[in-house]
Amino acid sequence: MAKKITVEQFTQITQALLQVPTPENSQPWKIVTYTDKLEIFHQSKRAKLATFPDDLSVLGIGMLAETLSLSCSVIGVKADIHYDLKGRSDEKPWLTANLSIANAQISSDPLAKGLFLRHSDRRKYIGGSLNDAVFSELQQKMLDKSPAKLYFIDQYPKDYLNLLKNADLSVMLWDEMRKDMGLWVRFTDKQVASTQDGMPWRSLLRNKENWQHYVQSRAWWLSTKLDWFPEWLINLQSKFFDDSGDLTPAHFDDGAGLGCITVKSGYPNDLVEAGRLVLRTWLLLNLRGYGVQPLTNLVSITYPRQLGTFDLPKPLRYLVKDDYAILQNTYGFSENELPIFCFRTGLSMGSYPENAKTLRREDRVLNK
Ligand SMILES: Cc1cc2nc3c(=O)[nH]c(=O)nc-3n(C[C@H](O)[C@H](O)[C@H](O)COP(=O)(O)O)c2cc1C
Structure with a gap:
């Protein structure tokens, strides 16, 4: 027994x-x-x-x-x-x-x-290159038969950068989605401690000047509370809130490049395999001193759009026009593969500040 x-x-x-x-x-x-x-x-x-x-x-x-x-x-x-x-x-x-x-x-x-x-590192990276050993190590560890595949680029076509930006914008312009996202942003340490979930403002450490980021966060917090998002503010959103605020090739050049994980089909088991690959990739990169920041606003729209199981509300669809073709051209994956997880990666600045780490709720576990 x-x-x-x-x-x-x-x-x-x-x-x-x-x-x-x-x-x-x-x-x-x-x-x-x-x-x-x-x-x-x-x-x-x-x-x-x-x-x-x-x-x-x-x-x-x-x-x-x-x-x-x-x-x-x-x-x-x-x-x-x-x-x-x-x-x-x-x-x-x-x-x-x-x-x-x-x-x-x-x-x-x-x-x-x-x-x-492992954690999400949204800070600026201090270099890195796709020629580094960790990337060949990753390729070697990929299973030939797995329905999930991993691609990297260090060149960022303009149409792809625009698309990434537009996908972030679509989240802001879509009321329902924006409200849903707003539920998870934690603007004070007190909020972080009491909820033990969501995203602490400190974890959006894009700028070195934390105080400036704090002021921006508070401003955004006020808008969220009042649900007040005039167009000019939405246009400025990347400066306040969004992770891809510095979405320029110069910004992505701080690291080694961008990665994308695809699957062969829309079957749940293929997505599960992709999830396994996401975690393995993330762990190995972190263990080799590389930071990882997922960038999934775009692919989480493209994946179901390509399968025909979901689309953005009609007035917003222009923002993601030709998304699949642009992703395919950028990463060079084959017809029928579906992108599901993209991320940026580069050499991490060093240890991550304790007070920026996200917390976990213990009540997620029930012992019977
Ligand atoms: C499927 C998935 C998609 C994610 N998408 C994004 C994203 O688009 N941008 C981002 O900055 N973080 C993204 N994240 C990172 C989460 O926000 C982060 O994992 C979570 O807040 C917990 O923090 P930790 O990774 O530091 O433990 C994503 C994570 C997962 C698992």
């Missing part, structure tokens, strides 16, 4: 799962643990992009699955993972893992070392 895993082992696994990044740090998961298994439920109300399809959450399940495998490898636990992603709802678990002590020796995966180190 398989040996039971201990409470401490469960705790190590669930703590690692809590660290898995989520859009806007919305943490839309509920982890339920039993003596020898755990289940992960989606909480769609907490999921960003409430009116979108749930593609990024399915990708998130892949990131959770990868984290589960990595953290289990360290403590010699075998995780038998099952997904239930057809007819998804909040009522049934999307992922179930039966856990037991492994009979044979499991070797600890070195990537697990990055699980508690």
Whole structure:
């Protein structure tokens, strides 16, 4: 009979799962643990992009699955993972893992070392190059048969930069989406401490001058409170709030380049594989001193648009005209591949300030 895993082992696994990044740090998961298994439920109300399809959450399940495998490898636990992603709802678990002590020796995966180190680094990078060893290491680690593929560029065609900018703008111009995003921005340390989720203003560390960023954040906070967004303010939004505010080739030239992960189809299992690849890529880059900042506003629109499962409200569609073709030309992926996760990466300035780190809610885990 398989040996039971201990409470401490469960705790190590669930703590690692809590660290898995989520859009806007919305943490839309509920982890339920039993003596020898755990289940992960989606909480769609907490999921960003409430009116979108749930593609990024399915990708998130892949990131959770990868984290589960990595953290289990360290403590010699075998995780038998099952997904239930057809007819998804909040009522049934999307992922179930039966856990037991492994009979044979499991070797600890070195990537697990990055699980508690990983974070989103939105600061300026201090260089880096796609010729650095980590990028060939990443290519070597990619599985040939995986439906998920990873591409990098260090040249930024103008039409692509415009598209990225427009996708960010579409989020601001779309009332429902803007309000949803606004729910997750934390403008004070007190708010951060009491909610333990969302995005602390300090984590949007684009500028060195934090005080200036703070004033901008407060101004944005006031507009959010009043839901007052005149056109001139929306045009200035990138200066206040948006991560891609300095969206120029000069800005992206601070690092090594941009990455994009694609999948072969719209099947949920392919998205899960993409999620695994996202997490592995992120961990390896962080472990080699590279920062990662996801840039997903565009691809989270392009992916379902290309599949025909979603489109922006009609008046905003001009903003993402030819999105798929431009992405395909930029990254050079083949016809039928679907882009789902883009990011910028470069050598990190150094250790990340503790007070800018995002927090996690402990109430996401329920022990039964
Ligand atoms: C699927 C996904 C999409 C994301 N998209 C963006 C994005 O477009 N821009 C950004 O700055 N951060 C993005 N993030 C980063 C999250 O905001 C971040 O992971 C979360 O706030 C937790 O912070 P941490 O990564 O520092 O732990 C994304 C994360 C995930 C998992």
